[in-house]
Amino acid sequence: MYKIFIFILFFSSVSSLFASDTLEKLIVDAKNGDGIAQSLLADRYYEGKGVQQSYSKAVKWFKKAAMQGDSLSQFTLGEMYYEGKGVTKNYSEAAKWYLMAAERGDDIAQIFIGEMYYKGLGVKQNYSEAAKWFMKLAKRGNDSAQFFLAVMYMDAQGVPRDYKKGMQWLKRSAEKGNPSARKLLKAMNE
Numbered sequence: 001m002y003k004i005f006i007f008i009l010f011f012s013s014v015s016s017l018f019a020s021d022t023l024e025k026l027i028v029d030a031k032n033g034d035g036i037a038q039s040l041l042a043d044r045y046y047e048g049k050g051v052q053q054s055y056s057k058a059v060k061w062f063k064k065a066a067m068q069g070d071s072l073s074q075f076t077l078g079e080m081y082y083e084g085k086g087v088t089k090n091y092s093e094a095a096k097w098y099l100m101a102a103e104r105g106d107d108i109a110q111i112f113i114g115e116m117y118y119k120g121l122g123v124k125q126n127y128s129e130a131a132k133w134f135m136k137l138a139k140r141g142n143d144s145a146q147f148f149l150a151v152m153y154m155d156a157q158g159v160p161r162d163y164k165k166g167m168q169w170l171k172r173s174a175e176k177g178n179p180s181a182r183k184l185l186k187a188m189n190e
Contacts (some may be wrong), residue, residue, distance in 0.1 A: 038070075080098060
């Protein structure tokens with residue numbers, strides 16, 4: 001029993017030493033322009049992992065990583081500006097970062113930027129642009145994008161009115177379990 005206690009005490013001391021060494025190396029690498037280190041350090045500040053939680057420091061490091069093309073950092077910045085975490089809430093700035101991430105293929109950013117164009121949040125309302133983003137994602141099976149696209153076809157928003165296409169997208173979305181699609185489909189069949 002005593003040997004186990006000593007081992008645990010030793011292991012916890014070594015692991016905390018390693019963790020601080022790793023954090024110091026991460027900070028040095030981030031300051032030297034390593035985009036992955038910048039993103040990892042930003043995430044630590046965002047979550048408070050091994051450092052005092054600080055959204056403002058997270059924003060600083062996410063921006064550095066995002067400017068190097070890291071789509072997860074771009075998306076997270078969009079989220080932070082959308083929600084006002086560590087920055088003043090700013091839909092235009094959120095849309096800028098979501099768009100960058102969406103253009104790099106981030107699925108969640110594509111649905112967010114599509115919705116922002118659909119609602120006119122931070123960007124000029126543009127149904128055609130919203131439909132473009134929803135279509136990309138709908139073809140890959142995203143039920144939310146399929147639902148938005150279904151409504152847009154039925155209401156002629158950014159795409160020509162086409163009930164047949166609208167119903168196809170609505171059924172696909174409902175089959176994937178989208179509650180809004182199921183509700184609408186049920187109401188249409190009553």
